[in-house]
Amino acid sequence: SYNMAVPDAKTGLLFRQMFDRDTCTYTYLLGDRETAEAVLIDPVIELAARDVALLNQLNLSLKYVVNTHMHADHITGSGLLKLLVPGCQSMIAEASNADADIKLKAGDIVRFGQQELQVRSTPGHTSGCVTYVMHEHSLAFTGDALLIGGCGRTDFQEGCSETLYKSVHSQIFTLPQHYALYPAHDYQGLTVTSVEEEKKHNPRLGRSLKEFVQIMEDLKMPYPRKIDASLPANKVCGLYNLPDDLAAILKDAS
Amino acid sequence: SYNMAVPDAKTGLLFRQMFDRDTCTYTYLLGDRETAEAVLIDPVIELAARDVALLNQLNLSLKYVVNTHMHADHITGSGLLKLLVPGCQSMIAEASNADADIKLKAGDIVRFGQQELQVRSTPGHTSGCVTYVMHEHSLAFTGDALLIGGCGRTDFQEGCSETLYKSVHSQIFTLPQHYALYPAHDYQGLTVTSVEEEKKHNPRLGRSLKEFVQIMEDLKMPYPRKIDASLPANKVCGLYNLPDDLAAILKDAS
Ligand SMILES: [Fe+2]
Ligand SMILES: [Fe+2]
Numbered sequence: 437s438y439n440m441a442v443p444d445a446k447t448g449l450l451f452r453q454m455f456d457r458d459t460c461t462y463t464y465l466l467g468d469r470e471t472a473e474a475v476l477i478d479p480v481i482e483l484a485a486r487d488v489a490l491l492n493q494l495n496l497s498l499k500y501v502v503n504t505h506m507h508a509d510h511i512t513g514s515g516l517l518k519l520l521v522p523g524c525q526s527m528i529a530e531a532s533n534a535d536a537d538i539k540l541k542a543g544d545i546v547r548f549g550q551q552e553l554q555v556r557s558t559p560g561h562t563s564g565c566v567t568y569v570m571h572e573h574s575l576a577f578t579g580d581a582l583l584i585g586g587c588g589r590t591d592f593q594e595g596c597s598e599t600l601y602k603s604v605h606s607q608i609f610t611l612p613q614h615y616a617l618y619p620a621h622d623y624q625g626l627t628v629t630s631v632e633e634e635k636k637h638n639p640r641l642g643r644s645l646k647e648f649v650q651i652m653e654d655l656k657m658p659y660p661r662k663i664d665a666s667l668p669a670n671k672v673c674g675l676y677n678l679p680d681d682l683a684a685i686l687k688d689a690s
Numbered sequence: 691s692y693n694m695a696v697p698d699a700k701t702g703l704l705f706r707q708m709f710d711r712d713t714c715t716y717t718y719l720l721g722d723r724e725t726a727e728a729v730l731i732d733p734v735i736e737l738a739a740r741d742v743a744l745l746n747q748l749n750l751s752l753k754y755v756v757n758t759h760m761h762a763d764h765i766t767g768s769g770l771l772k773l774l775v776p777g778c779q780s781m782i783a784e785a786s787n788a789d790a791d792i793k794l795k796a797g798d799i800v801r802f803g804q805q806e807l808q809v810r811s812t813p814g815h816t817s818g819c820v821t822y823v824m825h826e827h828s829l830a831f832t833g834d835a836l837l838i839g840g841c842g843r844t845d846f847q848e849g850c851s852e853t854l855y856k857s858v859h860s861q862i863f864t865l866p867q868h869y870a871l872y873p874a875h876d877y878q879g880l881t882v883t884s885v886e887e888e889k890k891h892n893p894r895l896g897r898s899l900k901e902f903v904q905i906m907e908d909l910k911m912p913y914p915r916k917i918d919a920s921l922p923a924n925k926v927c928g929l930y931n932l933p934d935d936l937a938a939i940l941k942d943a944s
Contacts, residue, residue: 455879457711463879486878493891624740625709625717627881637747 448550449573450494453618453627454487456480459510459662460621463487464577466570467496468549475500475548477568477577478620479513481674481682487513488520497521499548503528503536504579504620505565506670508593508663511682515674519689526673531557532564535672540566553577556607560600561588567607575616582608583619584629587640590652592660593667597652601645609635702804703827704748707872707881708741710734713764713916714875717741718831720824721750722803729754729802731822731831732874733767735928735936741767742774751775753802757782757790758833758874759819760924762847762917765936769929773943780927785811786818789926794820807831810861814854815842821861829870836862837873838883841894844906846914847921851906855899863889 450467459480465487467474474496479487491498498521501514506528514526514536525537527546540546542557546568553568558581565588569576580588582604590597608617613632635642640651660666668677678686704721713734719741721728728750733741745752752775755768760782768780768790781800784793794800796811800822807822812835819842823830834842836858844851862871867886889896894905914920922931932940 453881455709455881457714457879460711483879486880490880493887625711625737626740626744627707627709633747 449570450474450496451573452490452494454483454490456483456510458482460623461507461510462618462620462622462627463513464618465490465494465496466548466551466553467494468551471549472496473499473548473551475502475546475553476513476517477502478504478507478579479517481511481513481516481678481685484513484516484520487517491521498524500524500538500546501526501673502546502553502568503532503534503673504568504577504581505529505562506532506534506593506667507580507620508660508666508670509621510662511666511669511678512674515669515672515676516686516689518675519686528673529555529557529564529566531559532562534564534670535675542566558582558600558603558607559594560590560596560598560603561593563594563596563599565603569611569615574612574614575618576608576611577618577620578608579620582617582634582638582641584617584622584624584626585634585638587638588620589655589657591655591657592663597649598645600652601641601648604641609641703824704728704750705827706744708737708744710737710764712736714877715761715764716872716874716876716881717767718872719744719748719750720802720805720807721748722805725803726750727753727802727805729756729800729807730767730771731756732758732761732833733771735765735767735770735932735939738767738770738774741771745775752778754778754792754800755780755927756800756807756822757786757788757927758822758831758835759783759816760786760788760847760921761834761874762914762920762924763875764916765920765923765932766928768927769923770940770943772929773940782927783809783811783818783820785813786816788818788924789929796820812836812854812857812861813848814844814850814852814857815847817848817853819857823865823869828866828868829872830862830865831872831874832862833874836871836888836892836895838871838876838878838880839888839892841892842874843909843911845909845911846917851903852899854906855895855902858895863895
C-alpha cells in the first residue's frame with residue numbers, strides 16, 4: 437500500500453486523521469502496510485462514505501470499526517460501515533453496555549496485521565470509555581477522557597469527575613512523556629498533543645483532584661445538542677434507532 | 691523543546707497542523723527542536739491568539755510568518771502576529787504583489803534553526819502562489835495549488851487553469867512519490883495526502899491538460915464569500931484595510 441513519509445512509514449503504520457466539522461469529531465484510519473488490514477476509530481455516520489473512499493484509495497481492507505465509547509454528540513458510523521464493507525466487525529467496551537460484534541475489556545489487544553491497540557479502561561466521561569494505546573508507535577487515542585487542554589464532560593451519561601481524574605492520571609499520564617495523544621474531539625482546530633504537554637499545561641487535569649472536581653462542577657454546560665438522537669442509536673452501534681434521514685441512508689446501503 | 695513521537699521527533703522537527711473551522715483553512719506550525727525557532731504557514735487572523743498560545747506552550751519563538759499566497763477566503767494572521775510577537779517577520783512571494791517584510795522568489799530557502807523550506811513557484815490559482823518543500827522531512831505545503839483530490843479555483847484573482855496544471859505537474863508531481871502533501875484547505879475533513887495518491891487519484895489534476903481546463907471551466911463556482919474584505923487586507927499582510935471588528939483586535943494588540 438501507499439508509502440508516505442509522515443508520520444510512520446518506516447514502522448509499517450499508515451495513519452490518517454480526519455475531522456467532522458459539524459461535531460468537531462476526529463476519526464482515525466490506521467492501516468497495516470504489510471497486510472493492508474485497517475481499522476477506523478470513532479467514525480461518524482454522515483462521513484462513512486468518505487471513510488470508505490479513503491480506505492479504497494489506499495487499498496486497505498477494513499477489519500474493525502473501533503469505538504472509544506458510546507458517543508452522545510454524534511451517531512457512530514459503525515452500523516453503516518458494516519453494510520458498506522461486508523465482513524468488518526464493530527467493537528466497543530463491554531462496560532459501555534452497547535451492542536457490538538466484539539466487546540472489549542481492559543488489557544485486550546486489538547490486532548490488525550502487525551499492528552496492536554492496547555485497550556485501557558478510562559471511565560469517568562462515561563463508564564465505558566477506553567483509551568487505545570499503540571506502544572510500537574508511541575501514541576494513544578484517548579477518546580473523550582483526555583482532550584487537548586481539556587476533557588470530556590462528566591455531567592451526563594454515567595459521568596463522574598473523580599473517576600475521570602483517576603483514569604487519566606493512572607492510565608494516560610503514566611505513559612511515557614513523548615507519547616502522542618489523539619483525542620476524539622477538538623473545538624479549537626488543534627489536532628494532537630503529548631503526555632508531557634498535558635501533564636504540564638492541561639488547565640483542568642493538571643491540577644489537584646479537588647480543584648478538578650470543582651472546575652467540572654462549575655462548567656454548567658448546556659444540554660448536548662444531539663444526545664437524544666445519538667444515545668439510542670449508539671447503544672446498538674448505529675445499526676437501528678436512527679433518525680429518518682440517516683435510516684434512509686442505511687436502507688440504501690443494505 | 692517538547693519531544694513527541696509523531697511525526698518527526700527524530701529528525702528535529704516539531705510539526706503541528708491546525709484547522710480553521712469557519713473557512714476550512716489549515717495553518718501549520720513548524721519548530722526546530724534544537725534552536726526553538728519556529729514558523730507559521732498560512733495563519734488566520736481570528737486564530738492568531740490560539741497560534742501564539744501553542745507557540746508559548748511549546749517554548750518556541752516565532753521567526754517567520756509564511757504565506758503560500760494572497761488568500762481570498764480569509765485574512766492572514768501575519769499582521770496581528772507581528773504585533774503579538776515583536777520581531778517576527780512576514781513572508782510572501784514577490785510575485786503576489788502583496789507587501790511583506792521579506793518577499794520570496796523561486797529557489798529561495800526559508801531557514802529556521804536546522805530546518806529549511808525550499809520555495810517553488812506554483813502559479814495558476816493566483817500568480818503569486820508558492821509551494822514550500824522540506825526535503826529533509828519529505829513533505830511539502832502546497833497552498834491552494836494542490837488540494838486533496840482537488841485544487842484551488844482559477845476563476846478569480848489572476849487564476850489560469852493551464853498555468854496551474856503546469857505548475858502542479860512540473861513542481862509538485864515531480865517530487866518523490868512518498869512525499870507528504872499538506873494543503874491550505876480541505877472541505878471534507880481530510881488532513882494530508884501524498885504525491886503518489888494525487889498523481890493516481892486526483893480527479894482533476896490526474897487527467898490531461900485539456901480535460902483539466904474543461905473541468906475548471908465547468909465548475910461555475912459562486913462568488914467567494916469573504917473575497918471583498920480579504921484581498922485589500924491581505925495585500926498588506928493583514929496589517930491595514932481590516933473590517934471594523936478585526937481592526938479593533940489589532941488596535942488592542944498594539
Ligand atoms: Fe463523548
Ligand atoms: Fe487561495
